[in-house]
Amino acid sequence: MSxxxxxxxxxxxxxxxxxxxxxxxATLRESEAAGLPAIQVSPPQGKLLYLLARTVGARSxxxxxxxxxxxxIWLARALPEGGRLVTLEAEPGNAEVATRNxxxxxxxxxxxxxxxxxxxxxxxxxxxxxxxxxxTFIDADKANTPNYFTxxxxxxxxxxxxxxxxxxxxxxxANPESEDPTIPAQRRLHEMLAADPRVExxxxxxxxxxxxxxxxxALVVG
Numbered sequence: 001m002s003x004x005x006x007x008x009x010x011x012x013x014x015x016x017x018x019x020x021x022x023x024x025x026a027t028l029r030e031s032e033a034a035g036l037p038a039i040q041v042s043p044p045q046g047k048l049l050y051l052l053a054r055t056v057g058a059r060s061x062x063x064x065x066x067x068x069x070x071x072x073i074w075l076a077r078a079l080p081e082g083g084r085l086v087t088l089e090a091e092p093g094n095a096e097v098a099t100r101n102x103x104x105x106x107x108x109x110x111x112x113x114x115x116x117x118x119x120x121x122x123x124x125x126x127x128x129x130x131x132x133x134x135x136t137f138i139d140a141d142k143a144n145t146p147n148y149f150t151x152x153x154x155x156x157x158x159x160x161x162x163x164x165x166x167x168x169x170x171x172x173x174a175n176p177e178s179e180d181p182t183i184p185a186q187r188r189l190h191e192m193l194a195a196d197p198r199v200e201x202x203x204x205x206x207x208x209x210x211x212x213x214x215x216x217x218a219l220v221v222g
Contacts, residue, residue, distance in 0.1 A: 003211060010042055010208040018047035023105035024073060030104075031068030034097045040067055041139070041165065042209050046074035049137060049163065052217075053078035056161055058134035063087040064118050064148045065140030069098035069111075075137060076107040085111050086130065088118045088140070119144065122151050131155030139165040142182035146189045153198060153220065160220040164189060168205050168214030189216065198222045 014020075020028075020043065032038065041049065053061060053075055059082070061075050066089035076085045089095045095115045102111045114121050118140055125131070136152040138145055145164055152162050167186045172178040176187070193201045193216070201218035 003207075006207040006211075007209045010044060014043035018043040023101075024070070026104055027068055027070050027073060027101040030101055031070070031097055034068070034093070036068050036094060036097060040070040041074075044208070045165075045206070045210075045215075046071055050074045050078045052161055052163065053135050056134055056159065059083045060131070060133045060135075061085040062131070062133040062136040062152060062155070064136070064138045064152075065089065066098045066113060067094055067139075069101040069105075069113075071137065071139065072098065072102060072111060072113075073105045073107060075135075076102070076105075076110045079110050083110055086114065086125065086133075087111060088114050088116075088121050090115075090117050090140070118148060125155075132157040132160065134160055136160070136162045137165070138163065142166055142169075143185045145185050146192060149189055149192065149218075153196070153218075156220045158220055158222060162199075162218040162220070164216040164218075166213050167203055167216050168212065170212045171205075173203075173214075193218060 049071060058078060059080060063072060066072055066087040072087050079085060089098060092115055095113055099113060102108055132155055138148045149162060149164060167173060169180055169183060172180045172183050173186050193199060198220060199218040200221050201216055203214055203216045205214040
């Protein structure tokens with residue numbers, strides 16, 4: 001199997017089950033024009049986030065890593081009237097693009113975009129009494145995934161989902177000698193998950209337009 005095949009399957013699935021409307025298409029075009037890296041989730045992955053949020057009846061969502069707001073839009077569309085999505089973005093330039101994309105999608109009333117390093121923003125959310133969140137999506141700097149997960153778990157409730165993206169890293173997750181500097185953090189995340197009785201989780205490998213990677217889904221049970 002080749003990346004060409006993976007991409008063709010993604011395109012087939014996207015065309016039938018996760019087609020772009022004008023807002024999603026414009027989000028990708030605006031992000032590309034602004035020079036943002038093309039590291040957003042794929043359309044099938046965006047649709048999965050939407051379905052997970054719908055499945056748990058999410059009214060409150062937290063996102064680590066906004067980029068151009070492509071995943072933000074998928075998640076926000078799953079919220080009911082009166083719902084709220086807090087999304088954290090470290091780069092002001094990315095946040096400007098994301099703000100325009102969210103507004104174009106008609107979701108500005110649901111999305112609360114905070115700008116700055118997430119570890120600096122989390123104490124502010126604490127002070128505001130944010131949470132508990134029904135769903136958290138972690139897709140920011142990979143070295144801090146365990147830190148973000150720890151905070152998210154402490155601000156969740158039984159029945160919440162925490163989704164961590166890009167945890168497999170082309171299979172390097174299984175290599176304790178990997179030279180990928182993000183791998184120690186991803187391995188530590190899995191060790192935390194295995195040891196914490198408050199969560200049940202699994203990691204799913206993925207292939208597609210983004211190559212070989214994977215995501216972890218953790219259900220908060222206590």
